[in-house]
Amino acid sequence: MIHVTATTPPRTRLTPDERRSQLLDLGVRLLAVRSLEELSIDVIADEAGISRGLLYHYFGGKQGFYEAVVQRAADDLFEQTAPPPEGEPLDRLLVSLTGYVDYVVANTAGYRSLVKAASGSNESLSAIYETTFAALADRFFTADPDGLVLQDTPPVRLIIHAWQAMVEDLVLTWIDDPAGLTRDDLLHVITGSLPAIGSLLP
């Protein structure tokens, strides 16, 4: 581990992988404190103790850096909510959903920034978000390949997409003000609402 003091600016030379990884970690970490727009090149460079030019060398520009950071945050979310490899399909989904709630609780600020970044103006950032949540939706079909619970059809995809938006809002709003609901109450609403909404399809 290399210790860099704030007073002396020694030019530390890392391998491209190390440097890239360091900057992405820093970006994700700062994303929990500042929003993406406040995450200027200057701020990152100062915080990492490098020059602005280096960020451009690695990520091409602000946009490229944002994309890499958001992708990293999305990957974190996806990995940390992975369902267990064994078990009954419904159980595995329940564990995964519980993991999602716990992840958002433990990482609220960062998750909020991720959502903001995705909903923001940029096309490629939205694409990262959409791809991630489509992959999360896939778990409903891979966990139950026979389609006993849900069949992979366009209307069902539509419903799952909207249900995901609801769950996201529900968890984030609940964190701000639980309104008397326990974590288990919340999970009951989350798990019960998907079949309830699905049954409304023609």
Added chain:
Amino acid sequence: MIHVTATTPPRTRLTPDERRSQLLDLGVRLLAVRSLEELSIDVIADEAGISRGLLYHYFGGKQGFYEAVVQRAADDLFEQTAPPPEGEPLDRLLVSLTGYVDYVVANTAGYRSLVKAASGSNESLSAIYETTFAALADRFFTADPDGLVLQDTPPVRLIIHAWQAMVEDLVLTWIDDPAGLTRDDLLHVITGSLPAIGSLLP
């Protein structure tokens, strides 16, 4: 360059109300084409045929202008989805929800920009969005003051908030790809899902 050959810009002088109104209209109109971040002071000033300085004079800055434009768009939404003054409570709500769907269909790009702006980093823009949707939620209670359908409690507010997020996502996603669902199918899901989710509360 001092000598301007082609067109001498005629400085048109309006009353403050007229000018303010003109700029807000232009802002809302451009919001349907460009996102809020692309709506720079320069763009607005050019499009309106005025100087940058004037925008600062009227709105204090980019932030103030954004707030005014978003507030205007939110007001439009609220007014154009007003429920009819007479009728059965459930009928009035159904008309209002139908009006919401039709508004988003007719004004998709603008509504998307509104959502993006609200989800964006800024605190005061989010507040405008939240206040507007809280006012929309109020309609559930003012339409049915006796609370026969829903009672105004924190858990119910939480559910309505999440349900609104779902409806918003549902309509916007449906517009992109109806997935075989008709407008009536969509409204059936929308209207049926709120009591379905509400019944999951402890």
Added chain:
DNA sequence: TCATTCTATTGACAGATATTCAATAGTGGC
């Protein structure tokens, strides 16, 4: 009609941020 006053409007200027690129300096190979 003309002069005067008020203020809507402008344009030049300053500061911050994004981006580029030739020059610099670690680090590994010989």
Added chain:
DNA sequence: GCCACTATTGAATATCTGTCAATAGAATGA
């Protein structure tokens, strides 16, 4: 220890936001 390679820098440029004293259109009063 020398050399080649390339990670890294810092100065220069461009674009955007924000400020403010100066300008000019329009109403008022004679």
